Amino acid sequence: MKHSEGIEAAIHVATMLAALPEGDVLPGKSLAQFHGLSPTYLSKTLKQLVAAGLFQAVSGPTGGYRLARAADQITLKDVVLAIEGTGPIFRCGEIRQGGKGAPGPEAYPVICNIHAAMLRAERAYRDALAEITIEALVGEFEKEGTGAAKEWACVFLTEAGRKQNTNSREGPQNDTAT
Amino acid sequence: MKHSEGIEAAIHVATMLAALPEGDVLPGKSLAQFHGLSPTYLSKTLKQLVAAGLFQAVSGPTGGYRLARAADQITLKDVVLAIEGTGPIFRCGEIRQGGKGAPGPEAYPVICNIHAAMLRAERAYRDALAEITIEALVGEFEKEGTGAAKEWACVFLTEAGRKQNTNSREGPQNDTAT
DNA sequence: GCTGATTTACTCGGATACACACTGTCCGAGTTTAGTTGG
DNA sequence: CCAACTAAACTCGGACAGTGTGTATCCGAGTAAATCAGC
Numbered sequence: 001m002k003h004s005e006g007i008e009a010a011i012h013v014a015t016m017l018a019a020l021p022e023g024d025v026l027p028g029k030s031l032a033q034f035h036g037l038s039p040t041y042l043s044k045t046l047k048q049l050v051a052a053g054l055f056q057a058v059s060g061p062t063g064g065y066r067l068a069r070a071a072d073q074i075t076l077k078d079v080v081l082a083i084e085g086t087g088p089i090f091r092c093g094e095i096r097q098g099g100k101g102a103p104g105p106e107a108y109p110v111i112c113n114i115h116a117a118m119l120r121a122e123r124a125y126r127d128a129l130a131e132i133t134i135e136a137l138v139g140e141f142e143k144e145g146t147g148a149a150k151e152w153a154c155v156f157l158t159e160a161g162r163k164q165n166t167n168s169r170e171g172p173q174n175d176t177a178t
Numbered sequence: 179m180k181h182s183e184g185i186e187a188a189i190h191v192a193t194m195l196a197a198l199p200e201g202d203v204l205p206g207k208s209l210a211q212f213h214g215l216s217p218t219y220l221s222k223t224l225k226q227l228v229a230a231g232l233f234q235a236v237s238g239p240t241g242g243y244r245l246a247r248a249a250d251q252i253t254l255k256d257v258v259l260a261i262e263g264t265g266p267i268f269r270c271g272e273i274r275q276g277g278k279g280a281p282g283p284e285a286y287p288v289i290c291n292i293h294a295a296m297l298r299a300e301r302a303y304r305d306a307l308a309e310i311t312i313e314a315l316v317g318e319f320e321k322e323g324t325g326a327a328k329e330w331a332c333v334f335l336t337e338a339g340r341k342q343n344t345n346s347r348e349g350p351q352n353d354t355a356t
Numbered sequence: 357g358c359t360g361a362t363t364t365a366c367t368c369g370g371a372t373a374c375a376c377a378c379t380g381t382c383c384g385a386g387t388t389t390a391g392t393t394g395g
Numbered sequence: 396c397c398a399a400c401t402a403a404a405c406t407c408g409g410a411c412a413g414t415g416t417g418t419a420t421c422c423g424a425g426t427a428a429a430t431c432a433g434c
Contacts, residue, residue, distance in 0.1 A: 001181050001262035002416095003296075004378060008271055011292050027406065036276030041380050047408065060387035061405040076295060084179035093186055096327070098214030099334075107326035113318040114189050117254060117310045118181075125303035132295045140291040148285035149274070156277075182417060205367065218420050225369065238426035239366040 003084065006045040009037055010079050011134075013046065015141065017055070018071035018134045019153070020161050025064030030160035045083065052082030062162050071135035077126050079134075089125075090118035181262065184223040187215055188257050189312075191224065193319065195233070196249035196312045198335055201342050203242030208338035223261065230260030240340050249313035255304050257312075267303075268296035 013031050020026060028046050032039035046065055049055040056068045067074065092115040097108055142150070191209050198204060206224050210217035224243055227233040234246045245252065270293040275286055320328070 001179070001258070001267060002265065003179050003268050005269075005271070006378085007268065008273060008292070012273055015292070029406085034277040034280075035273040036278065036280075037273065038380065040382075043407070044380085050407090057407060058387090059385090059406050059408090061389060063387075063406045065407090076299070080179070087180065089179065090181050090185065091183075093183070095186060095190055095213040095215060099212040100214065101330075102212075102214075103326040103330050107324050107330070109324065110322060113315055113322065114186070114193070117307075117315065121254070121303050121306035121310075124306040125299050128299035128302040129295075132299075137291055137295065144288060144291065146285050146287065148281040152279075152281050152285070184417090207367085216419065219418065221368070222419085228368090235368060236426090237367050237369090237424090239364095239428055241367045241426075243368090 001089070003080070006048075006083050007080060009035060009042055010045050010049055010083050011076065011137070013042075013065075014049075014054070014067070014071075014074065014079055014134045015137050016153075016157070017065060017067045018074075018138045020066065020157055023066065023164050024161045025058050025062075025066045025164055026157075026160055026162070027064040030156075031065075034156050034160070049079070049082050052078070054078055054082055058164060062164070064162055066164075067134075071138065072133045074134045075130045076132045076134075077129035080126075080129055088119070089122045090115070092118075179267070181258070184219075184226075184261050185258060187213060187220055188223050188227055188261050189254065189315070191220075191243075192227075192232070192245070192249075192252065192257055192312045193315050194331075194335070195243060195245045196252075196316045197331070198244065198339050201244065202339045203236050203240075203244045203342055204335075204338055204340070205242040208334075209243075212334050212338070227257070227260050230256070232256055232260055236342060240342070242340055244342075245312075249316065250311045252312045253308045254310045254312075255307035258304075258307055266297070267300045268293070270296075 012035060016031060016034070017026060028043045029039045031037075031046075032042040035042075046055060046057075050057045050065070054068055054074055055065045057063070057065055092112055094108075094112065096112055097103070097105060141153075145153075190213060194209065194212070195204060206221050207217050209215075209224075210220045213220075224233060224235075228235050228243070232246055232252055233243045235241070235243055270290055272286075272290065274290055275281070275283060319331075323331075
């Protein structure tokens with residue numbers, strides 16, 4: 001009952017992409033360097049986020065990743081489910097009717113109350129995650145972060161960020177400079 | 179991010195022990211048979227619950243397990259933490275300052291907001307679990323369960339339950355019949 | 357018949373294999389850029 | 396000088412090992428009850 005390491009990376013990367021100018025992309029290699037992670041393993045996590053429809057990937061020398069939706073339309077719940085899978089935390093094996101000699105399923109018409117209690121807790125967890133959007137996290141960092149930390153992130157975004165001519169979420173950017 | 183299978187068994191066993199007359203014990207073998215589980219593996223789970231101080235174990239031919247505390251003093255949170263460990267679900271690796279060239283820890287005086295958000299969700303989860311006591315689960319079963327299911331459980335408790343002369347939680351039972 | 361030690365059978369507890377998922381890595385397919393060559 | 400072609404470099408994506416936790420099992424230490432011998 002522990003989250004995989006990739007969860008932390010996925011959320012941090014998502015906030016980075018959210019802080020990026022609309023349509024721009026960040027390559028996985030740069031993201032790994034910025035966070036001090038293995039590029040090859042981070043790509044595995046990023047792949048999952050693309051498969052889940054949260055990120056978009058662009059190939060080629062100027063390629064990278066960007067958010068597939070607006071940052072206020074992506075929650076921590078989305079990210080967690082993309083990495084950990086959408087299956088339930090608690091899997092009820094109906095062991096209450098597993099013993100030899102136990103009455104059949106007709107004797108258990110309602111859901112196991114233990115199962116129900118665990119589902120309530122699981123729902124509380126995911127609801128709490130669903131309340132936090134990536135945009136909110138970026139906003140908190142902008143407000144609470146120290147000067148050095150913000151500058152460090154800003155420099156990274158400026159250096160590693162890449163304009164994209166083909167922008168699927170908006171029209172092409174007018175700004176073509178560098 | 180899934181619970182181990184033992185969680186379900188642990189909770190069901192706890193409710194069984196709670197339904198038992200005060201001080202009586204149930205052997206692990208019987209508990210496994212009633213739930214259709216492997217006795218050897220269930221013993222591993224029970225061992226964890228004893229180590230956590232939730233259950234008490236009695237050796238010998240008339241031995242078994244019983245609750246170490248009153249059923250209303252044991253919550254689902256206690257059981258889950260006993261099996262899964264008390265460590266946090268989300269482990270923050272501080273990757274925000276992991277990159278080469280990143281500013282030192284003094285640039286990050288406050289907790290990572292991502293970490294904080296995950297902690298809030300985790301707290302919501304455990305709070306929800308802490309609200310459910312084993313006694314409440316037994317009460318729900320008594321109220322909602324069907325006649326066949328309740329009778330099946332009652333027969334099991336009667337047949338497998340064992341009186342204990344040395345009762346650490348209360349004085350010896352006067353009832354010596356059967 | 358009663359008392360006592362002895363034997364037995366049953367219980368829990370720790371130590372030991374097996375399997376799956378997470379972690380970590382490599383190489384290949386695809387695309388854009390830059391360079392080069394010909395007109 | 397311009398345009399088109401070619402080659403190269405960089406990106407993501409899928410396939411392939413290593414490791415740690417969870418799963419499953421067996422055997423040994425300890426205890427209460429039942430048995431049996433002796434009084």
